[in-house]
Amino acid sequence: MTTIKKTVHVWSPLIRIGHWTLVISFFTAYFTEDDFMNLHAWAGYIVGIYLLTRILWGFVGGNYVRFRGFIYSPAKIIGYLKNLIARNPQHYIGHNPAGGAMVIALLVSLVGTTLTGMKLYAVEENKGPFAITAQQAQLQMRSISLIAEAKAEDDDEDEESKALNIDQKVNKQAEEFWEELHELFANLTLLLVFLHVGGVIASSIIDKEKLVKAMLTGEKDVDDTYQ
Template structure:
């Protein structure tokens, strides 16, 4: 579809990517709020985050177009080449995550997995509240996991701040709105980027696997 300004309006982000993105934003904030006085909600939020991250990892291989890791995870040479153009004022026309942004996405997903993973083993100071796998480790290990859990959240906060700063930088300096496509799914390009979608059965399979894994973890890896 031709855009009014002469470019091509094309589908960039599919619904699964957009839903996961905004759901993670909401759940990270919710988990932070619930971490002190609403631990049961905090746990269920964590299980949901685990399911979403697992789905996003699976979708990075099974999805289509810009959702695939192969489309945005680049080697050091391409990352360095893109970094040299970072302060050019021209709008960015990369169809999806750029080579630098791609690695930031992987970093956030990895940190979220560590965050949830450590939470599964945590135990509070009174040994009254704990994650679903806290009975598999000693009290001392559970307390150490709780401290790591807190530390990893600080790392996650730093990554989120950098992510938001990058979005603002692209909007103000490079005149590229990265927020609108993540809401609507559409973006205008100079030419059609040719981003193909993925069949529905892959989506259903990825959802089923991610949901089953999150449920199994919530039960302490017990059927």
């Protein structure tokens, strides 16, 4: 049976540049968590901008980048993996079912990492999109003072100091909560990245596809067995 081979343009510059920018930004943020907070924050913002762009492009982009083009049922994903293990996988011009599932998992995990990071940044430094304004901070302090003054009428202890201590304790608990959640999502993303790289290597060997080259050039060599 004769197969017709051709080169198809699959990934646009936006997807390719965004992909490698995301790789650099994520690892920059991951390894600069405590020592270089400004660099860590800016790398996180770049990840966030990419996520917004990629999610939007998943609805309005080309055929191979739209979500509807690579979201498959669990049965389809399992079937693809079984065929891959048997060294007889179905070929796909865009994302294969396993690759599509990994894209969604990475997007969800990265969104969680970014949002929790921004929330932690607000709690620790009062900076970023979730930071409270100076007016909100004054209102909070005024509320604490009013509570302290009301309690002082019935108690000779320094209630204002106690209220401030309670507020500091609450802030510390919030900081620990968001820090642990941020680290959880960051480590989950790292695990998914390793699985993604392993999947690319396995698919490149078994499926004989040059996936890394495709993400660099935007083109794939396909034949009539691809769908």
